[in-house]
Amino acid sequence: MEKPAHILVATDLSSHAGKAETRAAMLAQDAGHEEADAAAYGAALPLQTLRAMFERTPLETEQILVNAAKAELARRARPLGEKFHIEVTPVVKVGRVHLGIVAHADEVNADLVVVGGYGAHLVRELFLGATAEKVLRTSTRPMLIVKQEPLSPYKRLLVPVDFSPSSSRALDWGMAIAAGAEINVAHVYEVPNESTLRYASVEDKVVEGYHAVARHQARDAMSAFLKDRRPAETDFQRHILHGHPAAGIRDLAEELRPDLIVMGKHGQSEIEKLLLGSVTRHMLFETHCDMLVAMER
Numbered sequence: 051m052e053k054p055a056h057i058l059v060a061t062d063l064s065s066h067a068g069k070a071e072t073r074a075a076m077l078a079q080d081a082g083h084e085e086a087d088a089a090a091y092g093a094a095l096p097l098q099t100l101r102a103m104f105e106r107t108p109l110e111t112e113q114i115l116v117n118a119a120k121a122e123l124a125r126r127a128r129p130l131g132e133k134f135h136i137e138v139t140p141v142v143k144v145g146r147v148h149l150g151i152v153a154h155a156d157e158v159n160a161d162l163v164v165v166g167g168y169g170a171h172l173v174r175e176l177f178l179g180a181t182a183e184k185v186l187r188t189s190t191r192p193m194l195i196v197k198q199e200p201l202s203p204y205k206r207l208l209v210p211v212d213f214s215p216s217s218s219r220a221l222d223w224g225m226a227i228a229a230g231a232e233i234n235v236a237h238v239y240e241v242p243n244e245s246t247l248r249y250a251s252v253e254d255k256v257v258e259g260y261h262a263v264a265r266h267q268a269r270d271a272m273s274a275f276l277k278d279r280r281p282a283e284t285d286f287q288r289h290i291l292h293g294h295p296a297a298g299i300r301d302l303a304e305e306l307r308p309d310l311i312v313m314g315k316h317g318q319s320e321i322e323k324l325l326l327g328s329v330t331r332h333m334l335f336e337t338h339c340d341m342l343v344a345m346e347r
């Protein structure tokens with residue numbers, strides 16, 4: 051897979067979004083495409099709220115706000131372009147924020163959409179802003195959610211896999227975006243009906259037997275999954291864990307402290323294409339780590 055050359059970063063011009071802007075610029079530079087529009091840059095102003103507040107917002111007021119956003123965006127875009135030697139195209143859109151971002155990503159055919167994990171309205175208990183979540187639900191494009199200060203290229207990746215096409219794509223993305231990084235590939239297996247087995251007081255030895263089979267199957271599946279893939283420099287670090295997938299991955303992330311987690315938008319269930327898989331959703335809300343969410347294709 052190619053590195054993403056055409057990146058759209060959405061910003062609400064908050065300081066949190068500044069991290070997303072810088073990370074997007076770093077990735078565009080890393081993709082090393084000399085041509086123009088290596089990175090696009092957009093903002094959507096939620097003017098609708100204002101329109102709703104004052105039944106008739108004077109047109110000049112709207113124009114003043116749009117102009118101010120344009121000026122601020124240009125002020126932020128210029129140093130990024132110069133520092134990272136990339137072409138940055140500032141675009142201000144008016145309307146519902148997540149729809150504006152998704153529509154613009156389609157318009158410019160962005161390879162990757164980058165958003166900040168938190169916006170101007172940071173709710174303490176939540177590790178993910180409403181806009182990021184809505185874009186993710188609506189978009190069919192891979193998305194990077196930036197929560198950390200982008201101090202260096204990604205060095206340690208965690209890629210949780212359930213062997214689905216989405217998670218396979220996630221691994222492709224991980225390898226493309228952070229060549230040379232340590233890549234940890236993890237799978238959490240469950241023993242079918244384990245709690246019922248225990249509850250029904252099935253002998254420990256029997257349960258252990260199931261456990262061993264499940265572990266073996268997980269190992270084999272992981273080997274098959276990784277067989278034709280080789281990271282550039284080192285081998286993958288494999289992790290096979292037992293337990294609840296979301297909890298297992300969260301614990302592993304706490305132990306490994308990766309700087310990027312790459313997951314599929316969906317997994318094995320694929321009940322509803324627009325929904326976000328529950329394991330991915332858990333991680334988005336429960337970690338401060340940057341996350342790249344890959345789509346099936």
Ligand SMILES: Nc1ncnc2c1ncn2[C@@H]1O[C@H](COP(=O)(O)OP(=O)(O)OP(=O)(O)O)[C@@H](O)[C@H]1O
Nearest residue numbers: 210211212238314316317318319320327328329330
């Ligand atoms: N058991 C697992 N071990 C490791 N990673 C997993 C596991 N299950 C899911 N994942 C990761 O989460 C991503 C999304 O899968 P998830 O399970 O959240 O969605 P789903 O299977 O479509 O829906 P459901 O919420 O019904 O399980 C996968 O692409 C993969 O990256």
Ligand SMILES: [Mg+2]
Nearest residue numbers: 317318319327
């Ligand atoms: Mg699943």
